[in-house]
Amino acid sequence: MPARANAVATARHFANVLFKRWRLSDEEQDTGALIVSELAANAAQHGLSDMTIYLTLHQDRLHIMVNDSGIPEPAQSPDSEADGDEHGRGLEIISALATSVALLRSASGWRTYVSVPLCRKSSAYG
Structure with a gap:
């Protein structure tokens, strides 16, 4: 799917289904x-053109993988981030x-x- 902000809701909807x-x-x-x-x-x-999302269920684990076409950004010091309160917490x-x-x-x-651990063993079909 395209690496655009409006694709996030589509990805979330697909995952929920x-x-x-x-x-x-x-x-x-x-x-x-x-x-x-x-x-x-x-x-x-951060992606340049597209992203791919993979979701798999294996016994008691949910596996999520996302590929994007982004390039590495130079490291920034914590005080160089002007809006640090609003960004950068997702991975945490x-x-x-x-x-x-x-x-x-x-x-x-x-x-x-x-x-992600699941509370019980889940099955895709029952």
């Missing part, structure tokens, strides 16, 4: 949707909800992996 089909609890759906929204927003902000929030988070540079951009 899939989470309901997988019969995740309301809390698990909310957590997954929040993570998808944050990662899609990051991809929309995701890290608090997930058991693992990995950001990897790929040949085409960035790849972010997130693994």
Whole structure:
């Protein structure tokens, strides 16, 4: 999908439909949707052209991966961020909800992996 701000709602909607089909609890759906929204927003902000979102359910884990075509930005010191109160907290929030988070540079951009524990073993079909 295009790496644009208006695609974030589409990504969240797609994720919610899939989470309901997988019969995740309301809390698990909310957590997954929040993570998808944050990662899609990051991809929309930093990606150059497109983003791809992968969602998989494996036993007691929800795996979320987002690829974007963004380029690395130079590191900024904390006091150089004028609006630090409003930006830059998404990965902190995701890290608090997930058991693992990995950001990897790929040949085409960035790849972010997130693994979220589920309260019970979920099945895509029952």
